[in-house]
Amino acid sequence: MVDETHLEELAAATRRLVRTVDGMAESVYPEPSLLPDWSRGHVVAHLALNAEGLSGALRGLTEGRSVPMYASQEARDSDIARLGTAEPEAIRSRLLGAVTDFADAVAAVPTEAWDVSIDRTPGRRAFRARSVPSMRHREVEIHHADLGLGYTRADWPATFAVLLIESMAKREHEEPLTVHATDLDRTWHFDEGGPTVSGSAADLGWWLTGRGDGEGLTCDQGALPRIGAW
Secondary structure (H helix, E strand, O other): OOHHHHHHHHHHHHHHHHHHHHOOOOOOOEEEOOOOOOOOOOOHHHHHHHHHHHHHHHHHHHHOOOOOOOOOOHHHHHHHHHOOOOOHHHHHHHHHHHHHHHHHHHOOHHHHHHHHHHEOOOOOEEEEEEHHHHHHHOOOOOHHHOOOOOOOOOHOOOOHHHHHHHHHHHHOOOOOEEEEEEOOEEEEOOOOOOEEEEOOHHHHHHHOOOOOOOOOOOEEOOOOOOOOOO
């Protein structure tokens, strides 16, 4: 089973996202988001298609079939490009339907299926089904902030900031690094040694995904280390 508390936090994050998207005027969809080369429409499209991909994979598990999240990386990219420039109502409706389907797909997964692997694309980058809620949680909270419509990393619940930092700590990094969340008095080591970067958990999480310029952070060795894009 997956953590019910985590599912509740994901559901709350999804409701916040839906409220923001419901309030988006049609004129803001083609405007730039905080992500390079993506409009706000592209961000909402990605969030819809991500939910659809995960839902399809989970339904496959429920039915005893192996279904990848995306048919291919190229198909994933082209689908975002196409939907991201569609009429705003089409993008909005796609997201609303996708988040409902995702919740239904999660609820239908048999207990024994949560340990089954899912391919992101056929034959590549498999992940455990039980990772899906945390994966989707990151997508929802981070890309909600990427819309640049008033919801920022400062609005993230502390539990999500911790989840994000812990997931980033599992990635490969060019150099050792330590991060210290001053608001939570918690420290994470990305391998031993290296500089220590300090700041709020939300600021750390945002920076660790390759976003922003490190505003609000300090490093005990001067300049902040370089972080690759998430």
